[in-house]
Structures are given as C-alpha cells and as structure tokens.
Amino acid sequence: MNTAKGARARARTEITAAIKDAARRQLAAEGAAKLSLRAVARELGMVSSALYRYFPSRDDLLTALIIDAYDSLGEAAEAAKAAGAAEAAHGAVAGAEPLERWTAVCEAVRGWALAHPHEYALIYGSPVPGYTAPETTVPSAARVGLLLIGITRDAHEREALTAPPLPADLCEEAERMRADLAPDLPPEVVAALVAAWAQLFGLVGFEVFGQFHRVVEDRAPFFRHAAVRLAHGVGLRS
DSSP: OHHHHHHHHHHHHHHHHHHHHHHHHHHHHHOGGGOOHHHHHHHHTOOHHHHTTTOSSHHHHHHHHHHHHHHHHHHHHHHHHHHHHHHHHTTOOTTOHHHHHHHHHHHHHHHHHHHOHHHHHHHHSSOOTTOOOOGGGHHHHTHHHHHHHHHHHHHHHTTOBOOOOOOGGGHHHHHHHHHHHOTTSOHHHHHHHHHHHHHHHHHHHHHHTTTTTTTOSSHHHHHHHHHHHHHHHHTBOO
C-alpha cells in the first residue's frame, strides 16, 4: 500500500513539474496574459479535465509559477550572500563584509534575471490582466528584501552603518515602515532600504526589458557601481 502511494505521489510530482515547464514555455512564447490551461494540456497530450485536477484554474497555475520564480530568485541571492560572506572572511578588511554581501546579492539578482527574463517579467513586469496575487506569494517575494535588511542589520550591529539624512515630512512614514519591516533599525535607514530595494529592481528591469539599449553598453561594471551607490545610500560604509 505504501509503495503504491509513493508511486502515485512521484507521478503527481512529475506531472506537476511537466505542467509548469509547459506553462513556462508558453510564457516565453505568448506572455503571461495569454497563459491557457487548455493550451498547456494540448501540448502535454492531456485532456483539460485531467489538468484541472492539478491546477483548478489559470490563476492557480500562475500563482505556482510566481512562487517558483520568487523562490528561484531568492535561492540565487541567498547563495550569493553566503559566498560573499565566505570571501570576506578570507582576507577582506574589517567592516567591508556587509558591503561585499550587499553587492553580491544585487549582482545575483541581475544574473538570475538575465538568465530567466520571462520569469522575471512574470514577477516584475506588467500586471497580468484579471489576476491578483494571493498572500501565499508574499513570503517568497520577500526573500531578497529580507536579505538586504539582514545585511544592513549586520552592519548596524557592527557599528559600520552611517544613517542617511531623512526629510522631516518623511519621518512619520519612515517610523511606520520601521515598525512593519525592521524595528531594530533606525527609521532613516529603513526608508533608504525601501528606496534601494525599488531602485535595484528598476535597474535590473531596465536591462532585462531593453531600456539601456544604446545608453549603457558595458553593463556589468555599470551595475556594480550602481549597486555600491545604493549600499552607500543606505549607509553601508566601504
């Protein structure tokens, strides 16, 4: 009995993966707005009613693809953060480690986006008409932001963080963001973190979607410079 259950579970896992792979190919060819369960079923040689047992609606399939994309991006960024910390531990000057990890995370986000442009477009491109992402996507979507907060917190604990200036009319909002996102960091730092997070994905989006064409040609060093500037804006010191 257990053997039969295990075989059924493996078969379901394999079919679910095949459905997602076919859906990603459709995303690449047609875009998220035209994702169709019937077209996915047709590509896999399945009847539509069979596919609905795995994903009851297009929105369920979109949500699964979105969570997978956010998790894949988060894993790439987390691996880069760990590698950056290891490099810093082998000879970087004291106080440089948070900045190195910040830059490594930003470059990992860029690298992942360039390698997965259609999945990047799914999570950071135009909203899909008629689709509203459920709360279940939030933990995966937050992974990169939480990494940047963690790096900044480490710098703050090491007294290697210089809080940036904060306009008086932003103080109340910065306090609210601090309470929601990072109560142990100064409000001016949290406000700068939110701005840096948005600017990071703006930089990446400009490159992925072609807005840098004939504007920035040597894009890797340009991006690294911009990532360091973002870190300095948050208060990370070299």
